[in-house]
Each structure stands twice: as structure tokens, then as C-alpha cells.
Amino acid sequence: xFAKLTILASIAIASQAVNIGNETALTATGDFSDMSxxxxxxxxxxxxxxxxxxxxxxxxxxxxxxxxxxxxxxAKDAAAEKSRLVVNWNNKWLSSVEAHK
Numbered sequence: 001x002f003a004k005l006t007i008l009a010s011i012a013i014a015s016q017a018v019n020i021g022n023e024t025a026l027t028a029t030g031d032f033s034d035m036s037x038x039x040x041x042x043x044x045x046x047x048x049x050x051x052x053x054x055x056x057x058x059x060x061x062x063x064x065x066x067x068x069x070x071x072x073x074x075a076k077d078a079a080a081e082k083s084r085l086v087v088n089w090n091n092k093w094l095s096s097v098e099a100h101k
Contacts (some may be wrong), residue, residue: 037047 037044
């Protein structure tokens with residue numbers, strides 16, 4: 001049993017190492033995750049361009065999250081307002097019924 005776990009763990013570690021190797025092979029020089037953007041001006045510009053792409057994606061997600069939250073809370077507010085209106089209407093109806101008895 002221990003041997004099987006050891007083999008599975010080594011396969012998992014090897015697959016992560018392969019993935020990490022592929023990622024580093026795909027990246028060029030400019031990257032803010034390390035100090036490679038300080039190598040030259042081109043690397044810095046490349047890192048800045050990547051940062052702008054990341055920020056654009058991030059801001060799209062922020063806007064989507066804000067829209068979803070607004071929709072959720074506005075629906076919740078609308079439901080609360082509807083229940084308040086129903087309660088007010090019922091109270092006025094019952095008082096008018098009592099007044100005409």
C-alpha cells in the first residue's frame with residue numbers, strides 16, 4: 001500500500017514539474033512574478049503589457065461580480081418591498097372592513 005502511494009505521489013510531482021516546465025517555456029523575459037522585468041527595457045514593456053491584459057480581465061470579472069451582486073440585492077429589496085406593500089394593503093383592508101361592520 002505504501003509503495004502504491006509513493007508511486008502515485010511521485011507521478012503527481014512529476015506531472016506538476018512538467019506543467020511548470022511548460023509554463024516557463026511559454027513565458028518570455030518580462031514577468032512580474034520574478035525580477036526578470038529588470039533585465040532590459042523590452043522586458044519591462046512586455047511585463048507591463050501582460051499586466052494590462054491581466055488588469056483588463058480582472059476588471060471584467062469585477063464588473064460581472066458587481067452586476068450579479070446588484071441583481072441579487074435588488075431582487076431581495078424588491079421582494080421585501082412587495083411584502084411590505086402586501087402587509088400595508090392587508091392592514092388597510094382589514095381596518096376598512098372593521099369600520100363597515
